[in-house]
Each structure stands twice: as structure tokens, then as C-alpha cells.
Amino acid sequence: MTTPHPAEDQEPYGSEGRDRSLDVAVTGMAGRFPGAPDIATWWRALLRGEVLTTRLDREALLAAGENPAVVDSPDYVPVRGLLADADRFDHELFGISPREAALMDPQQRLMLETAWRALEDAGCDPTREERVTGVYASASSSAYLRAMLTSHTLDAAGVEEALRANEPDYMATRIAYRLGLTGPALTVLTACSSSLVAVHLAVQALLNGECEQAVVVAAAVDFPQLGHVHLPGGILSAAGACRPFDAEADGTLAGSGVAAVVLRRYEDAVDAGCSPHGVLIGSAVNNDGRAKAGYQAPSATGQEAVIRAALTAAGVGADTLGYLEAHATGTRVGDPIEWSAASSVLRELGAAPGRIAVGAVKANIGHLDAASGLVSLIKTLLVVRDGKVPPVTGFRSLNPLLETAGSPLRVRPDGFDWDGEGSPRRAGVSSFGIGGTNAHVVVEQAPAPAGPAPEDAPDGPEHLLVVSAATPDALRASAARLADWLPDHPAVPLADTARTLAAGRAPLPYRTAVAGRTRAELAGRLRAAGAARAVGRTAPPVVLLLPGQGSQYPGMAVPFADALPGFTT
Template identity: 45%
Template sequence: MTEYVGDEIAVIGIAARFPGAPNAETFWRNLLDGVDSIRDYPEDELRAAGVPDRLLADPDYVRSAGHLDDLDRFDAGFFGYPPGEAELLDPQHRLFLQIAWTVLEDAGYDVTRYAGSVGVFAGAAVNKYLLRHLLPNPAKSPLRADGQLDPGHTPDYLPTRVSYKLGLTGPSVAVQTACSSSLVAVAFAAQALQDFRCDMAIAGGVAVTSTTPSGYLATEAGVLSPDGRCRSFDASAAGAAPGNGAGAVLLKRLTDAREDGDHVYAVLRGWAVTNEGAARAGFLTPGVDGQAATVTEALVAGELAPETIGLIETSGGGTAVGDAIEVEALARAFAAAGGAPSRCTLGCVKANVGNLDAASGIAGLIKAVLAVRTGTIPANPNFVVPNPGINFTPTGFSVAEKTMAWPTAHAVRRAGVSAIGMGGTNAHVIVEQPPDRPSSAPDDSVHDLTLNGRTPEAVRAAARRLAAHLTEHPELSLADVAYTLRVGRSAFAYRANVVVSTISQACQALTSELTVVPAGQAAARTETTAPGRRVPLPGYSFEPERLWVEPPFTVASIGPNGPDE
């Protein structure tokens, strides 16, 4: 196994909300099953959303997207927002607030009691809600009479909003590099940890490319798929559908994570961020040399030989030319780093969920993290016939046609993750399987499982989710579960306690009638806890309500003379 030198970065928490997946566990199951999560909208739904007949009749109009449910809903009270203010917030900010809270809980940390500094590095797409819903509505528009926009409505405010609402005091930095934003954020967060600028860091991104059910106009030789399907590395590759999504990881110095008993999903071994400069055909056109330089730098930074990489989670835009460029760049990078892959599989999460804009890189990273953790490489949907413009044979690369076990030729599971930003800023991050964690000792003692919530129903929802999780993971130590709930969850107005000695007893008690009481009537919460370790458990059960400003018209209905009447 790997001998660590002391500057590696651990991934100790993950959180995701992607098309077809309300959480990271569902996202991973979908990947393993090769699920294509792009949604095809029926005509009546599009028409009800305001898509005009002239677009529905256009043969180039594609009725598909990577859809997220309940964009119009938000638990404003949880984050201290009055409803009137919450309905004006960019849905991207609302999504990422919840993701940030969830990723901290997934790692087993209660931010109200954590003494260290936590940084936030994140990127977001353009605020479509501002453009389509608020600005055209005089009663809701944040554009002042002097032509100035009220603060808080642009992507720049995303990380600082999280830091303010969660009380985080580390660096809070917005990252804007188009489709590579969230992976660049991960690289910046990892570097900040190496430089001791913070003790933990949230890194990720969010994109809401469409606020209502809608498709798009595909153009010949464009980056948008003419049928809504991304076929990365396939002979029929012609682009990808746009999609909505949000994700984040929580990072920490590996030495600290191991000392603190954290659950480690994976280790970041090397990373690089570069720009291609003028050495490409156009501002929005990717180049071979620039991509190769990024991958080479990440390998060198991690002091890793190319043949030790078993998976490359590519940017994979799903175009014939773009995919060929990326494979050529990878081949050059591996050669420049002193070797070639003995066997390396290529994957692309865009084939599952579409192009998630600023959240694309974090989707690929979370996929790679779970792949090295579990030793399973998910299938690449929609791959049938290899792109004839790519000569895979001499490179050693192949595409994952089905979900498979990690190649046994690799003693240590490692994966590279690429993100290519329009404009030339590229990122590459290398992740490695986590170090062995000793199993918890058998324990048949009695443990108190504490559940908290702002309302009694939130407590009961938390109990149901925990019971479902324990049913799926009977291998968990009850001592670890109790410890995580005790030290890794914030106290709220209501509480329930379940005293049990086995996982099966816990599942039964959690699904029975719970006694939920105001926190003031419950037994005093003590900071002295039984020994245990942090383990991933379901996070807070948010109680969202509809907080939404309807668009006075859709952007799709705007013609040369302005909005349709």
C-alpha cells in the first residue's frame, strides 16, 4: 500500500444532488446500473411551462435535459431566511447551502462546535433565475432605479453566502472557469489545506441551467446533442444535453483526518490547474497541448507513474472532435510523464447526467472517489461503436462498456479526473483509494442514538432515513453510529432518543412510534461521549416549502420584437 509523506489531502465528506439522484448514494447506484438520467419532457409539460408552439414545431428543438425536481422549494427557516427574501435567492445558492450543510454532516461534523477554520471554494453558473424570473418582473426585480443591481444575485456571492450562514471562517473564494469551475475549486481548496490556510474545506459547484421544464435548440457541429443523449467516445457522439446539479466534497489534511478518526473516502494525491493560452484554434476551442500539460503536471505533483492509473474520468463532452482531442492529450501526457497505461479505463459522467456546467467537474470527482473507494468502475452509457477518429489500441485506453471490478493489475486503485473549461482553464485531480481503517471492535453494549430536528416531523423523518441506512449497512458499528450522531449533529428544538444494543433493534425502534420532545425536556446533552469513530450517516431532513417567483414570460418566447404577448 501507499506510504504517505504527510501532505496528502483526504476526502472525508461527499454530498450530491444530480439528475435522477437526490443524494450521493442514489447517484452511485445509478452509475453502477448504467442509468441514463436525462429526462425527456412530454409536449404538454413543455407547453404548460411556456415553451411556444414555434419552438415545439422546430425540428432542431430537443425536448430533453438533466432535470432536478423541486427547484422551487427551499427550507428557508432552517437557514434563517424570511420567505420574501428566500424567494429572491438564486436557486443555485439555495441548493448549495443545503449541499454544504449535508457534506459537513456526512463527514460527521457539527459546525457549531468545530473549533477549526473551514474554507469554502465553489463555482456557480449564470443566474438564470435572475434573468428569466426577477428582472422582467417590476415587483420583484433587484435592479434599482439607478441601474445598479442589489448585491447577492451573482455567482460571486455563492461561497461567502455559505460561510456567512454556516459561520465558517476560512477562505471563502468564488471560482469561475466555466465547466471546469468545481474541479478547479477542489484544487484550490486542496492547496489551501496544504498551505495551512484552513483546517477543512468545502469544495464544489452548482448549476441551474434551466429554471423551468425546457429543451434547447441543437445546432450542427455544436456541443448540444441533437437527441439529448451524450455518447462519449462513440462513433455517433454529437454533444450532450445541458443539466442541473450540485455537489461538494469536504477536504482535510490526511494526517489530521486519521488522528481525528474521520471516515476517509479517498485521498487526493496530485492536482494541477493550467490555461492553454493562445495555443489553440479559438477562444472556445480546446487544444491538445494544453490538456496534456495539465495531466502531466498532476502526475508529476503526485510523483505517480502513469501505469498506476486505472481510471480516467474524462471531461468527455461527447463530440467526435473533442473526444479525440482529449484521448490524444491523455496519451501525450502519459508519455511525457514517463510511461503508458498498462490498462486504463475511460469514463464520462456526462453520459449519465448531461453537461452540468459549473458542477460538471465535481460530478466527475465524486464518481471517481466512489470508484476508488469501492473498487468498481461504472459502465459508460450509450457507448456502442468506438469513435473511428480515436485509435485506442496503442494508447492502452479503453471505454467502460459495462460495470466492472477494478483491474487486478493495479495494486493501488487510482483515478484521474479531468475538467476542461471553455476559455482554456483546465484542471486534473488524481484520487487514490483510502488507507485501511481498522474495524471497530465487537460491541454489545447499550447505545443512545440521538436524533434532532427543528420540528417533530423533521425528527421522525431523520429516524426513518437512519433506519433505512442501517438496514442497507448492517456492518456498521452501533458505537460509531451513536458517536457520530452525538458529535456530528447540531442540537435543534426537538429531540428523540433510542436506546438499543444492536443494529436490528435500532431499525425496529426507529420505525416505531417515536417519542419526540422539546429539547429542553430531554436529558441534558453531554459533551462526554463513549468512544467511537465518525461514519457517514444520512443528514438533516430539510422541510422545504414553495418559494418561487413565476416568470412573466419564458426566454424561449422572446422574439426579435420582444416577448410574445
């Protein structure tokens, strides 16, 4: 399913030949990853080529609930892409009771928080969003629900509550309900390709007028987060390292994380003054059918077809691409098939030998299952935005099973700068699911801002930065994050930052504000702003009313005071 652009000659931004009516802008994004609490930290680690997976010690595995006999097995691999604080949740922000939060799948909790942050990154107040906004959500199977049901600690009512708080049917609709979003709310599940398929569906909904904005969010957090038992011939690595396209590749690793993007039609985003992270110019989804060795096997035919369809939808040739973020699981069967399929179709569509650099984020963080496609998309958006291609971590020598003669693809163990040669940088993103549902998205660099950001000036105008949160601890954490963010983003004018904080953030009960003329001054004052005060609480405390009817008597509330904690007469 694709919506094709009109064909075009290759021209840079600003030319009259490029029809942008079917382009979709990425206006916001957020995520948490193994070894990185946010996108900025993660991106710096990727550029350094860091391996962000964790080798778990025996004590930690046993404490998490792993069977001692399994841990001590010679085939046990105690490595995974570990997500820190996956059990934490800011339930007060969303008005969720502690009991409901405890029953909710951690994946769904993280998706709710990350959708909120992505909307904030798009300059939207999640509590007052008036645009018709769709939600497209994907997550891995809920091991949390299985653990609760097999614990036999829930009564019949608790089981019913747990099902509502964990089953995939309610992922997207819970986010829509808690954030007041009124567009389509769909759960999308196609195994490993789920979240990139969700991106494609969100793009189609925007172009078809079903919504004005879309949030695509995905999570993959196993419960508990453990290692794996290597099975001969299986897809999981015996060595505990994912090494895509490498001669020593022996499989993939499980990883945990959550990611979200906010999408708008490009022309609408530009009219609203947005500065997109990047632009989606084409996407496609298909299925292998029976053209493969078995149900779980990949198909070169299906992968070729989906890449060709996405480029057709984009209306661009493969000769304009400079980067491909591959599905790249590091498996002995999957990598050669993917390399062969991509090489064949990209060469057919005009890409010269060695033109396209290959990326493989699973080498850094492991395989994030249902969230992997969205994570790959975010990485690719950063590549085309910043013009920096990270190394393929751990790569030493090319797998001899890969056909290199005339291939447009190349793997580099070192990172490099990509200047785009005067044209917008373009890249492809692939995601392939067990069962044969394939997705591919073509990404383009967004146009540069109209002019340079004004420099900080000690004698310039003062800017007021306001911060609010649901709790005092959350307020301090938000102020600290903003203080860290300011010096790292000198291209964003302080006036824009101040306006976004005032108009594009929810006014929550605990607030602080600082004024200053420079980033350093504002950052210092944010770190020192420790006085949080409650402002404008809308929910009064619970009160028990005894209306009367002539039955009152002195001391009638004493039994309540004796039996109910916190009750006062």
C-alpha cells in the first residue's frame, strides 16, 4: 500500500520541481534506550560506536527471577540491551491510581510517558491538544501479564483488571484516552516490523485526512529483563554480541526500549512554523506470501518489492540515497538475504557501486523486537539531520556470504561526515517481521532554518523560562534536564525556547521560573531553583459528606476515624 509522488528530476530544496504535497514531517520524537535515558545521550553514544548492551552477573539474574539451573547452563548467555528503571512510572502525571499503575504492563506505562514527551518535543501541550491526533501503538508480547496470571495472586476482579491493563487491544486507546486525543487509535502488531508498519499507516491516515497529527509509539520491554539460552541454529547469539554483516556474526540479542515520533503533513508543519527533525517522503508495506523457505524465513523477493514500492512512492531514484538503516539482525541467514535483496533493487534503480552506507543499530543495543523499526527510523532521522553516519559497531570484516560485486552497499567500521553534496540527504529504513510483513520508509533531510540563531548577549533581552511538573521531584528533574539541554542546542533561539515552554507545555501543579539573558545564566539558575510550590490544583481532596435527614447524632463519625487511615472528623 503506497501513495506515489509524481516523478521528479533531482533538485535541492527551494526548487520549483519538487512536489511536497505528500510529504510528512517528523515534528517530535522521544525515546529511552539501553544505556541511554534519552535520544541526545543515545545519539552521542552511537556516534562513538559504543556497545550499550549489558552483561548481567549471576546475582542480578537470580534476583530478577532467573532459574539457577538455567543461569548455570553452559549455553546461557547473560547479555541483553537492558533498559534502566523500566519499572518506574509517573502515575500522578496521568491521574492513574497506584493500583491501576501496578497492574499495567510496564511497556504500556512507558509508551504513555514517551508519547507525552514526543508531543512536548513537537511543541504541543498534551493536555490541550486541539488537533485531531491519531495514535498508532506497537509493543511486544506482555510477559508481565503472564507473570501475574501464573502467580495466582489475583482474584476474579483482579484478573479482569489485569487483562484490561495489559492486553494489546487497549494500548493505543489508553494513550488516546489519557491524553485526550481524538483521531484513529490503532494497535499495530506484525512482529519485528510492527512499529515501522505503524509509521506507514500513520502516514496514510495523514494523507487521507483521517487525522491532522499522529503519534507513533512502540515499546519492547521483557519482564523480567534477562539473558537467553543459545540454541544451535537459532537466531540468538552464542557469543553475546550482535555483529551485523560481519564474518563472525552468529545471531542477535534481545534489547529493551521505547520510542515515539509525532507526524504532521509537511505543508501543515511548515505553515505552523515547525522545524522538523526530518521528512518522510515515501513508505510501503507488503508480505512475502509463500515465496520463502518457511514461515519464519525471510524472502529476498518480498524485501526487494517493498524497497522498490517505497522509492516509487517517494518519486526518487536510488541514486539519490546515501544511507540505508538495515534490519540487520546479525543472523547467518537473514543478513545475506537482506544484503542481496537491497543490493539488487537499489542497483536496478540507479545506485552506483559503494554509494550507500549501511547502518545497523542492533549492533549497539540489541533487537528491540516490535519497537526496532521505530528506533531505526529515529536513528536515520538523526543521520540525515546532522549529516553524521555512526560506525557499524563491532564490524571487522565483511561476511563472505555477502555478494559485493557491483553492490551499492558498503559497511564502514568508522563513522564519517555526510555533507549531502548540495542536495538534501536521503536515506532508507528497512524493517522485516517474522511471518513476512515487510516495511520500508524513505527519509529526507528537512530544510535548514531560515537564518542563524541569534548569539547569547549579556546585554540582550531577558528571557523567562517556566517549568512545571506533577510532583516536586519531577519538577527538579525537569529543571535539571532543561539546564543540561540549553548549552547543547545553541542553534535554538532562547526566545523560541521560552515561548515553547510557556505555550507548548502542560501547566502542571508544581512550578518554577527563571529569567536570564544567556544560556549559561539560565542553566545556572535552573539548577539552583529548588523552591517548588503548589499552584492551581484542580482536584480537591476527597471529602465524606453526611447530608442529614434528621439522623445525625454526636460522635457518629468516630467509627470512621478509627477504621479509615487519614480520616478526620
